Amino acid sequence: QRGATLIVGDPRKIWLARHADIHMQLKPGTDVWLLNAIAHVIVTEDLVDHDFIRDHTENFEALRDNLLNYTPEEAEVVTGVSAELIRKTARLYATTRKAGIYYTLGITEHTHGTDNVYCLANLVLMTGHLGVRSAGMNPLRGQNNVQGANDAGASPVFFPGYHSVGNPDSQAHFEKAWGTELCDQPGMNLNVMMKEMGDHGSIKALYVMGEDILMSEPNATKVIEGLETLEFLVVQDIFMTETAKYADVILPAACFAEKDGVFTNSDRRVQRVRKAVEPPGEAKADWEIICDIARASGYPMPHYESPAEVYEELARVADKFSGISHARIEAQGGVQWPCPSADHPGTGTLHTDGPLKGVAPFQVTHYRPSDELPCKDYPLLLSTGRTLYHYNVATQTRRDAGPAIKQPRNFIEMCPSDAKAQAFSDGQTVTVESRRGTVEADIMLSPRMRPGCVWMPFHFAE
Numbered sequence: 001q002r003g004a005t006l007i008v009g010d011p012r013k014i015w016l017a018r019h020a021d022i023h024m025q026l027k028p029g030t031d032v033w034l035l036n037a038i039a040h041v042i043v044t045e046d047l048v049d050h051d052f053i054r055d056h057t058e059n060f061e062a063l064r065d066n067l068l069n070y071t072p073e074e075a076e077v078v079t080g081v082s083a084e085l086i087r088k089t090a091r092l093y094a095t096t097r098k099a100g101i102y103y104t105l106g107i108t109e110h111t112h113g114t115d116n117v118y119c120l121a122n123l124v125l126m127t128g129h130l131g132v133r134s135a136g137m138n139p140l141r142g143q144n145n146v147q148g149a150n151d152a153g154a155s156p157v158f159f160p161g162y163h164s165v166g167n168p169d170s171q172a173h174f175e176k177a178w179g180t181e182l183c184d185q186p187g188m189n190l191n192v193m194m195k196e197m198g199d200h201g202s203i204k205a206l207y208v209m210g211e212d213i214l215m216s217e218p219n220a221t222k223v224i225e226g227l228e229t230l231e232f233l234v235v236q237d238i239f240m241t242e243t244a245k246y247a248d249v250i251l252p253a254a255c256f257a258e259k260d261g262v263f264t265n266s267d268r269r270v271q272r273v274r275k276a277v278e279p280p281g282e283a284k285a286d287w288e289i290i291c292d293i294a295r296a297s298g299y300p301m302p303h304y305e306s307p308a309e310v311y312e313e314l315a316r317v318a319d320k321f322s323g324i325s326h327a328r329i330e331a332q333g334g335v336q337w338p339c340p341s342a343d344h345p346g347t348g349t350l351h352t353d354g355p356l357k358g359v360a361p362f363q364v365t366h367y368r369p370s371d372e373l374p375c376k377d378y379p380l381l382l383s384t385g386r387t388l389y390h391y392n393v394a395t396q397t398r399r400d401a402g403p404a405i406k407q408p409r410n411f412i413e414m415c416p417s418d419a420k421a422q423a424f425s426d427g428q429t430v431t432v433e434s435r436r437g438t439v440e441a442d443i444m445l446s447p448r449m450r451p452g453c454v455w456m457p458f459h460f461a462e
Contacts, residue, residue, distance in 0.1 A: 005096065007089055009034065010106065011383065012455060013448035022089055025450060028383050029370035030079040032112060035119035036365065037075035040067045041090035042126055049128030056354040057125050063362040080450070094127045098134040105142055111371045118363035125360055131351035141266050143392070148264030152314060156187030161318025177317045180299065198226035205232040209286065210253065212241040215393035215461060219436050236289060239395050242461050251289050254279035261307040262329065269334040270324050372435065374452065380418065382434065384458045394459035410460040412441040415449035
């Protein structure tokens, strides 16, 4: 609305595409081809930032040689996006000083999701779009405190403050701070946990906190098999979820309005959240439950009086947050990390002096198709996502009358030409079959879809 140029890359004509100057409606799974073709134009037309590349990056020559293979004309064949649009996008992005990339799970939730992110980072580095307000590469988190959870160490590879688990100095630092011995091996990420739980049975117990994995993880049948092989399952949540139905123990947690603490947004801004009402029944704040379990397990967990004391500990052990406290946030509002001292103003924009680690390497990526593609038995490509009216796995929104009235049933979005070929009509209930199983849904004819592709929300347990 204020004159910015908007470019949208999405297989569907999402609502945001209505406001876009360019909509690149790529075939699902062809992101690497598309992004490498954009980079190809930037390199071959010499739109790169030579000074930034010289001072702050490495491996550019190898990247440039690889990009020569990804011409916009060939990209058009693979992705379905015209070479003209690819060139226009590349020129607009490379020649705009304040050009920002914003991406979500549509980029990361692929078998080649890491390569997709590398390709985006390559675009940022070759154009020098880093360390400038409104530029850079910005992952939009799926939930409101994903950033804060990672900051605090809810990761299998990092201690709080992004200190590596495999680093001996980091391990020694946290062992001293917490008075215990710590494992020096990274833990399993969620994908590995699901595989180990189902295929190998090597996970005996699982503690699921604030997530309905039966709804959010792919291949629900496999997840159920894995849950049934567990010897012990604990679920900590605010409602009875599909996963909780398999639990041996359910720990009732407080919701956001029933506890004090902080949330951190994608801008690294730490903000206060305040208790509005008391938790019902036996429900407790997550930190209280975790502390109780630690003590019951024999660890001398300190008796914190409030979440403010928990954050004080985080500030002591992780220097990125040393200057942040609940009291300071109360006094001045949100504070952005890194904030190493009480008199530091916080950091509004990262990388103003170049990449934080000094030199950022370009990553050479090669296109590889998705692991499963359409065939004679399964001719359509299905992708999934969220809708406006329901949030994520709908643990909360399907319990509310408003969203349930607006969108009471599951549906499958299909372009009119595909529906006509099958003699389907709008609103017709059909059986959707994949290699994983079957489900019923109502057809919703939509010009937003590409031919050969269908889309469904993942909110509906039934």
